[in-house]
Amino acid sequence: MTTITYREAVRSGLREALKRDPRVFLMGEDVGKYGGTYACSKGLLDEFGPERIRDTPLSESTFVGAGIGAALGGMRPIVEVMTVNFSLLALDQILNNAATLRHMSGGQFNVPLVVRMATGAGRQVAAQHSHSLEGWYAHIPGITVLTPATVTDAQGMLLAALQEPDPVFIFEHAYLYSMEGELEGSRPAVDISRAAVRRPGNDLSLITFGGSLWKALAAATQLAQEGIEAEVLDLRVLRPLDTGTILTSVRKTHRAVVIDEAWRTGSFAAEIAAQIMEGAFYDLDAPVARVCSEEVPIPYPKHLEEAALPQPDKIVKAVRRLLG
């Protein structure tokens, strides 16, 4: 077991991908000379050269669209959009081209494209740089949406994504890059279709993904001291959603709390709650609870940002309300 940071895990995944397949190349804002705004591609320019590590102008719509075209043309591009906040400019290319082309062309074309972007809040960078929009992307048929929360997934999911014939979007919570973790095995083969039970428990299910996993685990530890054993589910994949694992857990525990850093209304947590209601209604001993961000543009000051975002003690309070 080796201990590495999430950032190093992403970097070794990128290096492995670039070494394995000459068609693979990395394109994005400041991925080359600058080494990546989160230093995930530091050193790759020297190792693989400017042809395969391409700094792009700040033209998100165009370089994501170019990624689609290059994939159609036989390459295996990895496009890094610095953060989900800037991906809004590329949503048209993503929705109307990447996700739709296969079906719309009657199955003639597929787009083997991987797009990575940072997501989430928590560094006091204020409203325009603190969005959590992976739920929007998980609404789109035709693409896969991954949210690696551990170093093993941060490294393994990229390699698995590159084997997919259709577009895959990887959301890396910005708060995780400096987090250290145990890498399971040197080159762990990782699936990108199932959720994982990170902590077994019998009294309720805490269902979450990405950066919020660690807040859920903290809450579970706190609850254990009160004799409440929470099961913590890491979804890992938002689309296709592993509903089976969710329902199995809820049927066992009879109670569910979904944690999602997005705003509550129309969040991905709402989708999970709906699927639980549809699939495990007669096993529910309490209504599904959600712990999401307050519906407000994320403010700059620390104490307001913390009040806006999901926190372990908010999760614990939600659980207590469930237990009546």
Next chain:
Amino acid sequence: MTPAFTREQGLELLRHMLRIRRFEERTAELYQLGKIHGFLHLYIGEEAVAAGSIPSFTNEDAIVATYREHGHALVRGTSMKQLMAELYGKAAGCARGRGGSMHFFDASRRFYGGLAIVAGGLPVAVGLALADKMQGRTRVTGCYFGDGAVAEGEFHESLNLAALWKLPVLFLCENNLYAMGTALARHQSQPDIAAKARAYNLPAETVDGMDVCAVQTATHQAIGSVRRGDGPYLLEYRTYRFRAHSMYDAELYRAKEEVTEWKRRDPISTFAQALRTAGMLADSDLQRIEAEIATEIEEAVTFAETSPWEPVEDLTKDVYTGKA
């Protein structure tokens, strides 16, 4: 630089630049002490642009800027106390502490401030100008942006629409040669920004952004043209930032010699020298100005240190107009 202005006007320009320089130096220090958080983009080196251009706008004109807007806000007249409080995230800040360094706003001075998504401000400036034209007002909207923005679709779409509808907007590009970590020549096939504007039939000029007089002359003339209704205008100020893109980057993308070279053309020291040569600046003047600025800064810091945080209860206030 033959000074075409009175001694008072010269000292005023010098004072504007020095005031920005000392303010930025102090914010860098406060950032390292953990008083200011998140992103901090310093304006040191580019002072001549704000100092030379903003005073030419009237109070009715509008200013739209980016996340590197400390200098613009200072010259536009927002009190240093309010700006420092905003950097601390305090409720007395010019955006009630919610925006921080990247999001200064001042409605009383039509300062539409810190819009931090690259090129996000251009379409807004076009809209402000459209409103002025449709309501028959002879006002000008000044829109500041960096060289990175010219890579965004919004730059091209905004210049075209402004030219098409002959809107009273003045595009002011602060070309500091680097878009974060990518040099202009590495992200633009046509690095001459003024030439890009002429392609959309806008009159455009390149100005030495390190010479406050040149900036003042060119901007004054351009504002007059726009105010006369001759349509949009673009100025490309060639300037340079002496510090990292933001706190902190390793500046791997540029040579130290290049920085030293540009520092020799420091807009403050060169202008001070010109004033001395013209007998307009005595050492006592300089000491008086520095002392006044130092006092103003320390009062602003004390104000920020002691003013209260926004209460958590107000977190969701002003998400909608008039609703709690």
Next chain:
Amino acid sequence: MAEFLMPTLGADMTDGTLVQWKKKEGDRIAKGETIAEVDTEKAAIDVESHTTGIIERLITRPGDKVPVGTVMAIIREEGGPTTSVASPRAVATPPSPPPPSPRTERAAVAPSQVGRLRISPAAKKLAAERGIEASTLQGTGPEGAITLDDIDRATTATTDIAKPVGTADRQARMRQTIAAAMARSKREIPHYYLSTTIDMGRAITWLKDSNEQRPVTERLLYGVLLIKAVALALRRVPELNALWKDGEAHRSERIHIGTAISLRQGGLVAPALHDADRLSLSELMQNFQDLVKRARAGSLRSSELSDPTITVTSLGEQGVETVFGVIYPPQVALVGFGKVVERPWVADGLVVPRPVLMASLSADHRVTDGHRGGLFLAEIDRLLQEPQSL
């Protein structure tokens, strides 16, 4: 003296590594001059001093990784001191008051139509399976809704208990709960053990006579006598009837005897016989029978395991003479009764055969000691010599 601190060099920086000092102790340093090179995870950066003066002492050594804000060097100031902004530690960081959840009240619960029962879907299903009229129950769930636990508590000892769904997983869950409790007990509780032999002659004779006048449905088992004796003995030694919480023993006013019941599919549960000291032998027998039946039918709720104040285990039937059990946390004592056997017994100077059993006590030495434990066992012995008074 001015302190040079490890600076914050980026939005997500929590600590930094000193690469090298650019000045020696005793050197003069000017404001804005580079004093050290610091490595964040992203890059090595030259850091400047904010003070002009003489370097008094370099504290952090090259290669040390220290959190942001650590004092790395001391500089004796020279020239006009800038307003000394209190170093970050002194100034109260923004108070992060426990953020009261902002005023977005959850949509008020729609007033349910009059007469509509508030019951969870799972509870409704279980009630239907068990033929229980849920509307008669008092809900303990969120906003007074009736929950699974409520249905379980309401399940009366009807003979034809329908097999509840998911018995297997409930047994597994119970096993896990017991395992965790036992491990914790051995880890945390300093056990001491005592045992004594008790003459059961009088008790057994009294029981036989008593059962002859009782219809079969009200017959007693001698186990009930043991439980009642323990309950009454606790009145004399109440400190054994306590629960250990937050570092101290809290005496329980009421006496709930956890009775260990073995389950055929493996495992052992010890649900509580409530207020065992106040019940008659017949009532005690009735409750005991109900508990055993529901335990063996697999319909006990784990919550029923959580409220006994002491536990009694009698493995006599499995042919064991003495049992020294493990205390169930947070309880502080456990009483064990062995098999009744015929033993030579000295009574009034004569050796006669007498049915005897071994009574034992496992107790928490943080709460009681051998003397009080001995007194407790002696009291049980005395009570069993007067079965009619139980």
Next chain:
Amino acid sequence: MNTPLSKDDTRRQVLRILGEIAPEADTTSLRPDVSFRDQLDLDSMDFLNFVVALHKEFHIEIPEADYPKYMTLNGCLTQLSAARS
């Protein structure tokens, strides 16, 4: 007394009662002459419940002294048929 039950009916009813006392036990493969205690791991409480159930089902009195006669399946059947006649 209701109409005399055939031996098979009685046997089935006794097994049903045993099934309720020890739900997971396999009463079909029960050896008729071996004591319930050993085969089904019944303790005194289980046996008392069994005796009570027999009393309710067959309306007979079973004094404690007679318990040993009801320890096996055959024992039960002979007692029950004897009480019947």
